[in-house]
Amino acid sequence: MTNAGNATSAVPHPGRCLVALVDFQNDFCHEQGAIARLGQDTSGARAALPNIERLLALARAAGVPRVHVHVVHSEWTDAPAWSARGRGGEILDIARLPVVARGSWGAEPYGIEPQDDELVLVKHRYSAFAYTPLRLVMQARGASHLLLAGVQTNVCIHATSRDAVQDGFVPVVVEDCVAAATPLEHETALADIRQRMGQVISLSDLRAAWGARATSTV
Numbered sequence: 511m512t513n514a515g516n517a518t519s520a521v522p523h524p525g526r527c528l529v530a531l532v533d534f535q536n537d538f539c540h541e542q543g544a545i546a547r548l549g550q551d552t553s554g555a556r557a558a559l560p561n562i563e564r565l566l567a568l569a570r571a572a573g574v575p576r577v578h579v580h581v582v583h584s585e586w587t588d589a590p591a592w593s594a595r596g597r598g599g600e601i602l603d604i605a606r607l608p609v610v611a612r613g614s615w616g617a618e619p620y621g622i623e624p625q626d627d628e629l630v631l632v633k634h635r636y637s638a639f640a641y642t643p644l645r646l647v648m649q650a651r652g653a654s655h656l657l658l659a660g661v662q663t664n665v666c667i668h669a670t671s672r673d674a675v676q677d678g679f680v681p682v683v684v685e686d687c688v689a690a691a692t693p694l695e696h697e698t699a700l701a702d703i704r705q706r707m708g709q710v711i712s713l714s715d716l717r718a719a720w721g722a723r724a725t726s727t728v
Contacts, residue, residue, distance in 0.1 A: 520709055521719035522682065524572040528653035530631075531562060532579045532638055532660030532667060537609050537616030539661065544609040544616050545691075554689030554696070555661045559621045561687045561713050562659050566622070568713075572720050575651045576628045579638045580619070581666070584612035587634040587641075636669035645677055655680045657716075659687035664699035671707045681708035684716060 537544040539555040546552045569576055610617040624630050633642050648656065656674050658667050658681060667688050671681035683703055690696035704710045 521711055521715055522655040522680070524569075524574045524720050526653060527569075527655045527657050527682075528575050528577060528648055528651055529565065529569045529657045529659065530577045530579050530638060530644070530670070531566070531622065532658060532670060533581050533610075533662070534562065534578070534620050534622060534660045535580055535610055535616065536618050536620045537614075539620035540616075543620075544607050548607055548609075550691040552691070554691070555620075558659075558661075558687055558689045561684075562622065565657075565659055565684060565687050565713055565716070568717060568720060569657075570625075574657075575653070576625075577644070577647065578619070578622075578624045578628060578630045579633055579642075579644075579660070579670075580617065580630060581610050581633050581635075582612050582617050583608065583610055583634065586612075592635070636666045637673040638666070638670040639673035639677060640669075648679055653679070655682050657682045657684060659684050661689050662695075663688045663690040664695040665690075668699045668703065671703045675707045683708070683710050684713055685710050686713050 534555070535543075539552055539559075540546065541552065541556070543552060566576060608614070608616075629647065631638065631642055631644060631647070633640060635641065638644050648654075656670075656679050658670060660667060663683075667683060671683060674681040681703065683700065685700055688696070690699065700710050
């Protein structure tokens with residue numbers, strides 16, 4: 511959990527933020543999705559759904575732009591090194607069971623459909639900044655802080671946080687709106703993000719801060 515003495519003081523003003531919901535798709539969240547069929551526990555993702563819905567509602571009310579980041583894999587973007595990831599390990603076996611394949615049920619959104627005024631951004635690697643226009647979107651919307659929700663904390667959330675800070679933005683991970691396959695992976699990733707990259711806050715921190723600041727001067 512967040513450990514700052516006054517957590518809300520670290521929450522950025524909504525006028526400086528963009529919210530990105532990362533990889534909230536059937537293959538990563540559904541009990542019949544590819545990740546669950548590969549033996550990983552996806553219950554944390556499903557448990558995070560109500561909080562993510564609250565986060566999006568809060569962002570919509572505060573006028574914060576929202577981006578839904580969906581990952582898609584296909585022969586058009588799966589370079590040899592990318593296709594070989596996970597070989598010899600116990601987590602991925604994409605040769606046997608493809609994950610978020612283009613046009614598949616597994617690549618469809620889980621539980622949350624983007625609204626008309628929300629951008630859907632497609633990525634093909636772990637980070638939402640890799641080979642995507644996210645940097646341009648951040649600049650166009652005048653956002654300095656990227657609020658992150660979704661899955662998995664130790665994979666795509668972590669990778670996106672690292673690229674965000676390296677690209678000149680502040681990653682802000684909403685800790686109860688992200689999930690990993692195990693509590694250890696989740697907490698270890700959050701600790702690394704907190705120590706080396708940006709901020710880790712809770713949804714209650716965000717609600718308290720934005721409730722007080724939404725009408726203040728940016």
